[in-house]
Amino acid sequence: MPANDALRDHLLTRRSTGIGFLRDPGPSSQELETLLTIATRVPDHGKLAPWRLIIYAGEARAQAGERLADIVARRNPADEASIEIERHRFLPAPLTIGVLSVPQAHPKVPELEQVLSAGNVAFNLLHGAAALGFGASWVTRWYAFDEEAARALGAQDGERFVGFVHIGTPTAAMEDRPRPILGDIVRYWQG
Structure with a gap:
C-alpha cells in the first residue's frame, strides 16, 4: 500500500471545531450517506455492528433541546439559565449524530x-466530516449518561450514548x- 501523504497530514493536524463555531450549511443528503458509510467502517470483531446512530437535523434539533429543557425544568424549575441552555443544546450546528453503544452477548466479543x-464510529464521524469539508465536535454531556434524558433522545433498553x-x-x-x-x-515493553 503506498503512503498517503494527505491522510497523514490530516491525522497529524486533526482538530475539533467547537459547537458554537458550526453553522449552515451542513451535509447534503448524499454527503450524509457518505459520512455514515465512512463512520461505520470501523473495527467490529464478530461483525456485530454493536452501535446505532440517531440523526438530529432540521426541527428535530430544537425538539431535542425542548425535551432536555423539560427534564431540567422538572428537576430544578428555578434555574431558568440552565433550562435555556438545554433548549439550544443541539443548535447552532445544522446536524448532530448521536452514537449509541448497543452491546450484544457474545462468547468471543x-x-x-x-x-x-x-x-470508533464517533471518531470516524469526525474524520468523515473533515474529508467532506465540514467541521465537527464529539461531545458527551449529562444527557449521554442520564437514563431519562438518553431515553428522551432515542436510546432504548440496553443502549447508551458514547x-x-x-x-x-x-x-x-x-x-x-x-x-x-x-x-x-x-x-x-522490556519483558
Missing part, C-alpha cells in the same frame, strides 16, 4: 470491545491545544 467499536457528534460548516479556525509529549506516555 467482550462488551468492552463493542463499546470501543461504537467509539457521544454526540455535531457537524457543520466551521466559521473559524480552531487553535491547536497542547498535545501529550510522547516520551511521557510511551514505553517499550
Whole structure:
C-alpha cells in the first residue's frame, strides 16, 4: 500500500471545531450517506455492528433541546439559565449524530470491545466530516449518561450514548491545544 501523504497530514493536524463555531450549511443528503458509510467502517470483531446512530437535523434539533429543557425544568424549575441552555443544546450546528453503544452477548466479543467499536464510529464521524469539508465536535454531556434524558433522545433498553457528534460548516479556525509529549506516555515493553 503506498503512503498517503494527505491522510497523514490530516491525522497529524486533526482538530475539533467547537459547537458554537458550526453553522449552515451542513451535509447534503448524499454527503450524509457518505459520512455514515465512512463512520461505520470501523473495527467490529464478530461483525456485530454493536452501535446505532440517531440523526438530529432540521426541527428535530430544537425538539431535542425542548425535551432536555423539560427534564431540567422538572428537576430544578428555578434555574431558568440552565433550562435555556438545554433548549439550544443541539443548535447552532445544522446536524448532530448521536452514537449509541448497543452491546450484544457474545462468547468471543467482550462488551468492552463493542463499546470501543461504537467509539470508533464517533471518531470516524469526525474524520468523515473533515474529508467532506465540514467541521465537527464529539461531545458527551449529562444527557449521554442520564437514563431519562438518553431515553428522551432515542436510546432504548440496553443502549447508551458514547457521544454526540455535531457537524457543520466551521466559521473559524480552531487553535491547536497542547498535545501529550510522547516520551511521557510511551514505553517499550522490556519483558
